[in-house]
Amino acid sequence: MSAQVPSVKGGIGQSILRKEDGRFVRGKGSYIDDFKLPGMLYLDIARSPYAHAKITAIRTDKALKVPGVLAVITGKDLEAAGLAWMPTLMSDKQMVLPTDTVMYQAQEVVGVVADSRYAAADGAAAVEVDYEPLPVVTDPFKAIAPGAPVIRTDRKEASNHIWHWETGDRAGTDRAFAAAPVSVAQDLYIPRIHVSSMETCGCIAQMDPVSGRFTIWMTTQAPHAIRTVFALVTGLPEQNIRVISPDIGGGFGGKVPVYPGYVLASVASIKTGRPVKWIEDRSENLQADSFARDYHIHAEVAAERDGTVTALRVKTLADHGYTDAAANPSKFPAGLFHIITGSYPFAQAFVEVDAAYTNKPPGGIAYRCSFRVTEAVYTIERMMDILAHRLRVDPAELRLKNFIPPEAFPYRSALGWTYDSGNYGAALAKAMEIIDYAGLRREQAEKRRKGELMGIGISSFTEIVGAGPSATFDILGIKMFDSAEVRIHPTGKVLARFGTKSQGQGHETTYAQILAEELGIPADDIRVEEGDTDTAPYGLGTYASRSTPTAGAAAAIAARKIREKGRRIAAHLLEVSPDDVEWKDFAFRVKGVPTKSKTMQEVAFAAYTNHPPGVEAGLEAVDYYDPPNMTYPFGSYICVVDIDKETGQVKVRRFVAVDDCGTIINPMIVDGQIHGGLTMGFAPALLEEIQYDENGNIHGGSFMDYLVPTAVETPNWETAKTVTPSPHHPLGAKGVGESATVGAPPAIVNAVVDALQPYGVEHIDIPIHPWKVWQILHAKGAPTP
Amino acid sequence: MATSARPVAPAASLTSAGGPTSRIQVTVNGRSVVAEVEPRTLLVHFLREVLGLTGTHIGCDTSHCGACTVHLDGKPVKSCTVLAVQVSGREVRTVEGLEVDGKLSPVQEAFVEAHGLQCGFCTPGMMMTATALLARNPNPTDAETRDAIRGNLCRCTGYVNIVKAIQLAGKKMQSASSAPGGKP
Amino acid sequence: MIPPQFEYYAPSSVDEAVALLRRFDGEAKVLAGGHSLIPLMKLRLAEPKALVDINRIPNLAYLREEDGYLRIGATTRTGDLLDSALLRKSYPILTDAAQEIADPLVRNLGTVGGNVCHGDPGNDLPACILALGAVLAVTGPTGPREIPAAEFYRDTFVTALEPTEILTEVRIPKARSHQGNAYQKIEKRVGDFAIAGAAANLVVDGAGRIETAGLALTGVGPTVVPATAAAAALVGEVLSETHLANAARLAEAATDPSGDLRGPVAYKRAMAGVLVRRALERALARAKGGS
């Protein structure tokens, strides 16, 4: 008989079912639009049809005559209250409503408040605004060229150039390139995309005119930070502000920023003394909420003749729209873009980024990824394939040859990051085995002889998540720790609250599992709460895969603090000295006499009924966890595509994803996160894109042409794991929610480009629409020998 | 048989004073309701705001996402693209009508067991489509399942587990109906 | 997005419906499945004074062969086309097309009449009814009349239908033996409107020689594009690679696509050719008894 490993019900590593699902499958989730308060009013917003124009007149009399309309709010009204502009996280400023100039199409211009949703819509439609069009700049290269019309005339600098940032050794990198026998270069454009969580943004703002208490229910991934920002911007005392983030229908980064609608609803509530609801339409969400990406990248890789990479040089122009409102809590203006050396030990690297204003809504939020990591991973993983192509070596071989070896961890990259742990070769080898890489290459050779187009693409990404160490990360000075507050009730049941906020990731389950494992209490007996700033401990919220690395760690450490106190109570009950008691196999046990023991439940009861002298009653702990380092999840993905030569349509036949996120808390949830992440990597590779024409008109601003993948195109994802724990995380866990979004796009593009190798193709910008493939095939006519 | 008509207050949160209204009678989840609505009232708003059935969600404004899916006379439709006046005299079933006597339907159970949901926003609509699919075809293939839910977008799950959940629900329904005491 | 206010009528006969349309003198719209009209109203791109809901008119939803025609009632749902064994066997082009329209939820309400009348060049049924040589039965203030499908489409969202007329039935000549047809469509994402689509209908004689041919295209012009020259060139021929290539070339020449997010002009035009070829091959296989 094999010895049974002791375990607790619902502990770490178990695929328990999710606690949150009971309400969701009954249609009893509480999303923002499900709330209805007595006397509640509705806000709708009239928006600009122009991308850049002077407002010459605003007429609201017709809107005010619409039955049910109670008030309108214009930029001038806000200006009087000092609220026409608000600060962004990047020390820039953003309009709540324009006082004189609109700077992007669909910009908010007038707020209309009515006693019903329909009346508010009618009121918004009745608002009349006169505009005098101004010259529009949508191309960031043109924006920073001399003579371009200046968009932000409110700034001292008469230029659309926002900032320049560089890191690495420029001279050393240049020398390495000069000395390199081989180098490759490529321009890559990563277009604007939008997170499009299925629930749009919204809020209900309620100012109680009597108590001065301001409560806002809002779709936010970071309720505590929002409370502080509200306090700083409005001057309201922070104890009078309560932010409640109810069930959230997906966030992915899009629910980090403060949008004008939230502020308008708040102002409307202050103005009317009644609760005011604002719910965005999908088109408003796509056209005016913050965007991701929009990076124009020029990348170069230098290598030895045998393929050993030596240096990386990257120059990027970032299109931030009319303001730099990136949701980026790092000290680096381009976020974590300098993770761009990826899984390879580049001795030299240099990265520079310039940022430009254009007549577009603010860009620079995440799309299910840490700040600019996707752009970085896409670049390096494309460049590795381009190098392999140039050297005519197999892309798997080139990667295996170059990977940072497992014994090199912790590894310090040329651009200054210290990778915690990794075993890149193992992940790639596993993916190759699952998909039968050698067999696929044989099949491909066969197909090529017949003139059929099949491609195999690899991506061996290294992510950087879990912001973050307070030395390099903060939001307006607030450090990026996160928190857990754990209370054990007399009957041994647990209430635990966190500073993060789930948007579907399953925190109620995962955190309970961590606590179950650490406290020896079944996960079913643990209740997890988040999202109410009146009750939860302060935290910076959920994005950038930071919840498990930070709040998950805080849970473990808070539980260990409880255990420490529990040991003293257990010693009292067992009538031994605390030093003779240890926590082992989910109980407090007398050292050497493991059968003499007390459970956490027994200790909890005693903590309220029979606590030892000199020990406080109660059993609870709080932890604010400031991580010593980021975590660096990684993985290797392999994608197989078939291309219809006549139509250019790409079909993903297979996609194998081997991920390594360290210790796995709930395998079922982790797999679900990866499936979702892969789909959000697939989407921008093949379908999603927001374009602007020269006049600043948006194309792709509704679900009619912003093509979110359906079940039909989405591949049947195949997943597997390797486990390389993080050495610095208390549980060895790394973040996982975004790895796949980051890792998938280059695998897909590499596969398509690989399929087109007979035509001498080195790169195609995403999204790879059928017409782009067709144009290449059409132009090249026949394969080049 | 519909139960006795339950009058409902005018759609105060939807209509503004003064607009012309029509009287409608609809059977929702087996209960007959009577209400005065503006002709332009969308069914989804009628369900959510007048009847308080907020399980039916709104995810878009162009009839693409399926978050609003309900059954109209047994067939799944997008309730954001139907006027409440159009369904007068007809039967509507929402996610709130899936659970019977406090017991989750096989589809609801399977979505939990196969991890077919994450944020839960698409889930009610997805389950309504799944329920209708399984009523016609209790044993759908992967391709049939994916095709059936092509009008329901999910941003979180990547669909793999939704497909599994639907197929699992089909199996549950079949074994329930072949079990002794089950429906023939 | 909330539609503007309107008056709502649910007449119980075609005559009553026509009378209502007359009363509003062009400012009322017929409401069928609502899956083109309601989205437009939500965007406030259509602001009719009144809607005349024809869904409560009895006997407008049917699908049967009678008096030499396949007759499809205007309020037949596009989803019902997919369920019909008769169509699968004798008019598979309609099964093909129905499968390509939007998604099952939309098809549960969207009607054949609405798909035909809307006049969007992206609608999939117009090309099919053109290829099949259908006739549209409409009723207006002066009574019923027939409009050949080939004369129905004038421009984007503009048809031969008067604002006071209602389409009641689509009449498709009854399938003959050795008839085969098919619809081919490519799209950027499933359920999207076509990048391009091609409908082909062939009748062959015992020797495989083409007796009649109908071809029309979706999504490659301001309205559905009849590929008349391409079809005419096939008549009397036994389909060969040369004929297919020729038909594709003539069909491409008939197109007048506009470039947009679905692709540039040259691509759409080329796709029309590719799809005509595929549709013809499929139609021919079916005419010869394949599926």
Ligand SMILES: Cc1cc2nc3c(=O)[nH]c(=O)nc-3n(C[C@H](O)[C@H](O)[C@H](O)COP(=O)(O)OP(=O)(O)OC[C@H]3O[C@@H](n4cnc5c(N)ncnc54)[C@H](O)[C@@H]3O)c2cc1C
């Ligand atoms: C998400 C989505 C995707 C779609 N994708 C596709 C697609 O891929 N292919 C495709 O073909 N369609 C597609 N459609 C459109 C759909 O097929 C519509 O149902 C169809 O275009 C209109 O039919 P309806 O019955 O809904 O008409 P309605 O919306 O009710 O009416 C459309 C127009 O036709 C008029 N009309 C309707 N019936 C009659 C009649 N009997 N007599 C006179 N006038 C009439 C109306 O007044 C109105 O002007 C899509 C729709 C949606 C919402």
Ligand code: FES
């Ligand atoms: S809300 Fe998106 S389809 Fe109805």
Ligand code: FES
């Ligand atoms: S579970 Fe979030 S959209 Fe489907």
